[in-house]
Each structure stands twice: as C-alpha cells, then as structure tokens.
Amino acid sequence: xxxxxxxxxxxxxxxGALTAVNGLSLEVYEGEIFGFLGPNGAGKxxxxxxxxxxxxxxxxxxxxxxxxxxxxxxxxxxxVGMCPQTIVLWERLTCLEQLEFMGxxxxxxxxxxxxxxxxxxxxxxxxxxxxxxxxxxSGGMQRRLNxxxxxxxxxEIVVLDEPEAGLDPQSxxxxxxxxxxxxxxxTVILTTHNMDEADRVVDRVAIIDHGELLExxxxxxxxxxxxxxxxxxxxxxxxxxxxxxxxxxxxxxxAEVRLEPAAHTLRVxxxxxxxxxxxxLAALARAGIQPSDVNIRANTLxxxxxxxxxxxxxx
Amino acid sequence: xxxxxxxxxxxxxxxxREPQLAVLILLFPVFMLxxxxxxxxxxxxxxxxxxxxxxxxxxxxxxxxxxxAQRYADGRPMFNLQAAPDPAAAETALKTQAATxxxxxxxxxxxxxxxxxxxxxxxxxxRFVTASTLLQNLMVPYLDAKAGRPEVVKITEQPLAVQGxxxxxxxxxxxxxxxxxxxxxxxxxxxxxxxxxxxxxxxxRLSALRPWxxxxxxxxxxxxxxxxxxxxxxxxxxxxxxxxxxxxxxxVLIGLxxxxxxxxFGLMVACISTNDGDALNIGGVVTMLQVFLCGAFFAMPPLTxxxxxxxxxxxxxxxxxxxxxxxxxxxxxxxxxxGQVGFRLALTLGxxxxxxxxxxxxxxxxxxxxRT
Numbered sequence: 027x028x029x030x031x032x033x034x035x036x037x038x039x040x041x042g043a044l045t046a047v048n049g050l051s052l053e054v055y056e057g058e059i060f061g062f063l064g065p066n067g068a069g070k071x072x073x074x075x076x077x078x079x080x081x082x083x084x085x086x087x088x089x090x091x092x093x094x095x096x097x098x099x100x101x102x103x104x105x106v107g108m109c110p111q112t113i114v115l116w117e118r119l120t121c122l123e124q125l126e127f128m129g130x131x132x133x134x135x136x137x138x139x140x141x142x143x144x145x146x147x148x149x150x151x152x153x154x155x156x157x158x159x160x161x162x163x164s165g166g167m168q169r170r171l172n173x174x175x176x177x178x179x180x181x182e183i184v185v186l187d188e189p190e191a192g193l194d195p196q197s198x199x200x201x202x203x204x205x206x207x208x209x210x211x212x213t214v215i216l217t218t219h220n221m222d223e224a225d226r227v228v229d230r231v232a233i234i235d236h237g238e239l240l241e242x243x244x245x246x247x248x249x250x251x252x253x254x255x256x257x258x259x260x261x262x263x264x265x266x267x268x269x270x271x272x273x274x275x276x277x278x279x280x281a282e283v284r285l286e287p288a289a290h291t292l293r294v295x296x297x298x299x300x301x302x303x304x305x306x307l308a309a310l311a312r313a314g315i316q317p318s319d320v321n322i323r324a325n326t327l328x329x330x331x332x333x334x335x336x337x338x339x340x341x
Numbered sequence: 342x343x344x345x346x347x348x349x350x351x352x353x354x355x356x357x358r359e360p361q362l363a364v365l366i367l368l369f370p371v372f373m374l375x376x377x378x379x380x381x382x383x384x385x386x387x388x389x390x391x392x393x394x395x396x397x398x399x400x401x402x403x404x405x406x407x408x409x410a411q412r413y414a415d416g417r418p419m420f421n422l423q424a425a426p427d428p429a430a431a432e433t434a435l436k437t438q439a440a441t442x443x444x445x446x447x448x449x450x451x452x453x454x455x456x457x458x459x460x461x462x463x464x465x466x467x468r469f470v471t472a473s474t475l476l477q478n479l480m481v482p483y484l485d486a487k488a489g490r491p492e493v494v495k496i497t498e499q500p501l502a503v504q505g506x507x508x509x510x511x512x513x514x515x516x517x518x519x520x521x522x523x524x525x526x527x528x529x530x531x532x533x534x535x536x537x538x539x540x541x542x543x544x545x546r547l548s549a550l551r552p553w554x555x556x557x558x559x560x561x562x563x564x565x566x567x568x569x570x571x572x573x574x575x576x577x578x579x580x581x582x583x584x585x586x587x588x589x590x591x592x593v594l595i596g597l598x599x600x601x602x603x604x605x606f607g608l609m610v611a612c613i614s615t616n617d618g619d620a621l622n623i624g625g626v627v628t629m630l631q632v633f634l635c636g637a638f639f640a641m642p643p644l645t646x647x648x649x650x651x652x653x654x655x656x657x658x659x660x661x662x663x664x665x666x667x668x669x670x671x672x673x674x675x676x677x678x679x680g681q682v683g684f685r686l687a688l689t690l691g692x693x694x695x696x697x698x699x700x701x702x703x704x705x706x707x708x709x710x711x712r713t
Contacts, residue, residue, distance in 0.1 A: 104548065114544050130347050131550060
C-alpha cells in the first residue's frame with residue numbers, strides 16, 4: 027500500500043474571511059480506505075470537493091497519480107467516483123436507467139454500462155428494484171443507489187461523503203461490507219461523523235479541524251498515542267486499600283491512578299493500557315495488591331477525536 | 342454527440358414520465374385560445390341576425406328583400422332578417438343576443454318618399470358594431486339611389502391578404518400558438534434549475550460533460566415539446582374554427598425556430614434562479630413580457646432605437662418572437678410562402694442562435710465551470 031494515488035500539496039480554500047482548508051497536505055495510498063474525520067465545518071466536504079475536481083483550490087494542488095487535477099485532462103477527473111452526502115438521483119428514472127445513463131456519460135459502451143449497472147444493483151441488493159423509479163424507493167435503497175452511481179464507471183478512486191448517513195443497521199452493515207470488499211482493488215476515501223464506522227472500516231484516518239490537518243495515522247496508532255487513554259477498573263478485595271502504594275507501583279505505566287474506596291475499585295488510566303495490562307497487574311501484585319475483578323474500557327477513536335477537536339459544539 | 346444524445350433521451354423520458362407539467366404548459370395557451378373563441382370570436386363573415394320593425398311602410402319591404410338578398414363572396418347571406426313580433430320582444434332578443442341589430446324603418450320626418458332607418462343594439466358589442474357598419478354601408482347608397490341622390494363616393498374593401506383573417510380567432514390564433522411555444526422558457530428554466538437543486542448537475546460535471554452537450558440535449562428534447570405544442574395548438578384552433586391559409590410545415594418550422602429562442606431565454610433564466618420554483622416564476626414573467634412585446638395580443642408601437650440606411654430598427658426587433666409572430670401570421674392568415682417570409686425567418690433564426698448561445702455561455706460560466 028505504498029503507491030500514492032492521490033496527493034494534496036498545501037491545499038488552501040478561502041470563502042471571504044473564512045479559511046475552510048488551510049495548507050492540507052496528505053497522501054492516499056492505493057487500495058486503502060482513507061477516512062476524513064472532523065466536526066461540522068471542519069473542511070471535510072471542501073477538501074473532498076477539491077479532491078474530486080469540483081472545487082478549485084486558492085492555493086496548492088491535487089495530484090492524481092502524479093497528474094494535477096486542476097487543469098488536467100477529463101480522464102484524470104473521471105478516475106474519481108464521488109458519492110455525495112445528499113441523495114443525488116433523477117427521480118423519474120429507474121435504478122437501471124440512471125446507472126446506465128451515468129455509465130455511458132463516463133464513456134462506457136452501452137453493453138458495458140448495462141453489465142456494470144446490473145452487477146452493482148445485485149451487489150447492493152437493488153436487483154429486484156432495478157425497474158423502479160428512484161422516487162419510489164425507500165431512503166435506504168436510494169442511499170445504496172446513490173453509492174452505486176459513484177461506482178458505475180468503475181473508478182480507481184471512490185470518494186464517499188458520509189456513506190452510512192441515514193442508513194438502517196442492516197443497510198449500514200451491507201454498505202460497510204461492500205466498502206471493505208472494494209478496498210482490495212480500489213482506493214476509498216470517505217468522510218464520516220461515525221467514529222465506530224471509521225474505526226471499523228478505515229485503514230488510516232485524517233482528523234481535521236478549522237481546515238487544518240491535526241493527525242493522520244491508523245486508528246490503532248491514534249488510540250495508542252492520543253486521548254485520555256484506556257481505563258482499567260480493578261476491583262479489590264474488601265479491606266484497607268493503599269492508594270499511594272498502587273500509584274507508586276504503577277509509576278511510569280499509568281497516567282492516572284485513582285482509588286474509589288466506596289466501590290473498592292482502583293481506576294487506572296494509561297495510553298495503551300490494554301497492551302500493558304499484564305505489566306500493570308504484575309506491578310500491582312509486586313506491591314501486594316490483589317485484584318478480584320478487572321474491567322477494561324479501551325481508548326476509542328471518539329476519545330481521540332474529542333481530545334483533538336474539543337467538546338465545544340459546532341454550527 | 343453521444344453525450345448530447347444521452348441527455349436528449351434522458352430528458353424525453355423524464356418529460357414523458359412527468360406529463361402534468363407539459364399538460365399545464367399546454368393548457369394555459371389553449372385556455373387563452375378558448376377565451377378568444379368564446380369572447381372575441383366575432384365572425385367577420387357571419388350571417389347577422391337582424392330584427393326588423395316597420396316593414397309595412399312604403400319601400401320598406403323592398404329594402405328588406407334587397408338586404409335579404411345580399412351575399413358574401415362565398416355565397417353566404419349577410420343577414421338573417423326577421424320581422425320583430427313587438428318592441429318588447431325585440432328588446433329582449435337584443436339583450437339575450439338572439440338578435441344583433443334591431444332595424445326600425447319609418448317614414449321620413451320631412452314627409453318625403455325616403456325611409457328613415459334606425460339601428461338599435463348593444464354599442465359595446467363587436468357583433469353589433471360589425472353588423473350595423475355593414476348595414477349602413479349597404480343601406481345608405483341604396484336609399485340614396487332610391488331617393489335619386491347621386492352617389493358621391495363608392496367604397497370597396499380589398500383585404501390585404503389573399504383571403505385575409507375571417508374571424509378574430511383567425512387573427513389571434515398565431516399569437517396564441519406563439520404564446521404556447523414561449524411557455525418553453527419557464528419549462529426549460531425549471532428543468533435545468535432542477536438539475537442544480539437535485540445536485541445531478543454536479544454529478545454530470547464529474548463526468549466531464551461540457552455545458553453545450555448538456556444544454557443541447559435538454560434543448561432538443563424541449564424542441565420536440567415545441568413541435569408538439571404547435572401541433573396541439575393547431576389542432577385546438579382548427580377545432581374552434583380556425584381558417585388556415587398557409588403551409589402547416591412552414592408554420593411548424595417557424596414554431597421550432599421560436600422555440601429555439603425560448604429555450605435560450607430559459608437557459609438564461611436558469612442561471613439567475615436559485616431553484617426550480619424561482620425558475621418557473623421568473624421564466625413566466627419573461628414569457629409574458631415576450632408575448633406582449635412581440636404583439637401576440639395587440640400590435641406594439643415600433644419604438645425605434647436607431648436607423649440603418651432607410652431601415653428603422655426598433656427595440657422590439659431584438660425579440661425573436663416579434664419576427665416569428667409576423668412570419669406565422671403571414672403564413673397562416675395570408676398564405677405567405679417560404680420566400681415571402683424568408684427575411685423574417687432569417688431574423689428569427691439569427692436572433693434565436695444569439696440568445697441560445699448566450700444562454701449556453703452564461704450557464705456554462707455560472708453553473709458548470711470548476712468553482713473558485
């Protein structure tokens with residue numbers, strides 16, 4: 027996964043006094059699922075609009091396989107398939123008609139567009155509705171068709187803006203599985219507010235806020251590096267508890283050690299505490315502290331996100 | 342060209358699946374045609390129902406017989422003269438429009454042999470005005486001749502056209518047909534603005550579709566609609582008694598040329614509309630302005646802007662529909678040939694191309710270029 031498919035160099039986009047994207051530089055590798063995380067108004071959609079060539083940056087550039095998107099050929103643009111956050115369909119065309127239409131607009135032959143369309147309808151469980159007009163579909167079906175529209179011309183790069191928004195759990199799982207199956211032969215870039223989705227699906231995640239890239243790494247690495255850390259709740263045998271002793275034993279292993287006497291619980295917080303669980307328990311044993319039960323709450327991507335972007339409400 | 346053909350076929354499918362819009366756009370001009378038919382369809386060659394009082398006076402019966410014998414060129418009688426049963430019944434007949442004129446004949450007050458004729462009727466009714474003028478034009482020379490007075494002047498009417506408009510319906514029908522075609526302006530604007538609102542235009546932009554490919558596809562579908570509009574308007578007008586004296590194919594060609602310009606205006610309207618509702622409203626206003634300014638309802642003053650050689654160029658000459666209407670009227674009412682309306686057709690085409698290209702350019706610049 028080291029071939030760079032998309033590269034952005036110091037992308038800047040301003041709307042009057044507001045700088046929506048400020049010096050965004052990143053690389054997206056072939057075959058990976060790349061996530062954009064950020065609060066509302068962080069610049070995610072602006073960034074992906076520039077990645078797709080819909081928006082011209084005020085400064086910087088987007089390179090697709092080394093070719094500049096802005097001023098590049100039409101072929102460069104058509105390497106990208108875009109699934110917008112809102113449902114974008116022709117209400118009075120059937121599922122099959124709109125897929126065939128878009129496929130041919132992207133230059134596929136009539137036969138190939140039809141084959142591709144039928145396959146996508148099948149893959150996304152829309153085959154039975156292929157002759158239904160889009161306006162008659164349920165919200166979930168429209169969303170799946172919306173996704174199919176981005177894929178009909180078999181693009182090398184698929185950009186998805188909130189692909190799971192508005193989906194019921196069944197559809198969400200179906201779409202998630204489909205995206206994961208895509209990643210073997212396509213590069214997928216997605217934006218999402220759903221941390222669980224990002225954690226489960228993406229290979230690497232870029233967290234942006236105020237138009238700036240705050241972090242870019244794998245979810246696992248971010249959870250180990252950023253945030254409040256994992257929390258280990260160690261239930262102790264009833265009796266006298268030595269908080270100072272525990273703190274001393276875990277020095278260097280835990281960021282925070284707190285005793286809750288009423289609950290007979292020692293709360294230990296540390297980055298990658300889950301990975302160090304054996305060491306922590308051994309250190310406590312050496313200090314004569316015997317746990318009767320251990321509960322773990324791992325650091326989540328949401329914790330990482332909130333640590334980086336804060337808890338203040340946006341927009 | 343393939344992309345244009347794809348957009349064309351998609352637009353046609355959408356129009357077919359949304360017939361309410363086309364029906365609404367068609368119904369309005371048909372409704373106007375119907376109003377003209379009902380309200381203003383004053384037959385210029387109608388046989389006017391006339392009630393007569395005083396036929397027992399000397400010379401009256403001969404006058405009535407003479408009037409009864411008067412015929413139009415096509416052989417139809419000019420008047421249907423009936424003796425009025427009594428003054429009250431005659432007044433009722435006038436009020437209910439069972440009769441157009443009450444002709445009261447009486448001896449001359451000077452006691453001479455001449456008759457005195459008085460015409461009664463509703464002076465606000467075009468039927469009365471037409472019938473009474475016709476009666477006067479016939480009776481005055483007749484009575485003068487009977488009284489031995491010399492004929493001072495002889496007036497003959499010579500219609501400008503080969504046959505000329507025979508009814509107000511004939512006169513107004515070309516304008517109403519044009520009105521129907523100009524309704525393509527709001528429809529085009531709405532369809533294009535809807536692509537913007539739905540976001541499908543963004544999708545199409547991603548496929549590297551060029552503005553002219555999109556707009557030509559949409560426009561061709563609208564021109565099919567325009568041809569349909571002309572055909573339906575023709576059919577409706579014919580059902581209402583419209584007398585066509587020219588080539589239907591030539592009229593359809595003129596209709597298509599005007600629809601081309603209406604679509605161009607529609608594209609420009611789409612550029613300044615934020616949604617399809619806006620587009621319909623603004624497009625409707627633009628259509629009504631064109632309809633009135635081109636003279637579809639009544640002739641407009643020339644409003645000369647400048648002069649080229651001996652030709653005065655008016656502000657309304659810049660509206661393609663002005664020339665389209667004149668050409669349509671000349672073809673349908675006067676039976677003009679392609680050669681006779683060629684100049685107007687060329688102007689309609691030239692102006693339509695200009696407005697269409699302007700529409701494409703502005704739309705491409707406003708809606709389809711990469712956003713900055």
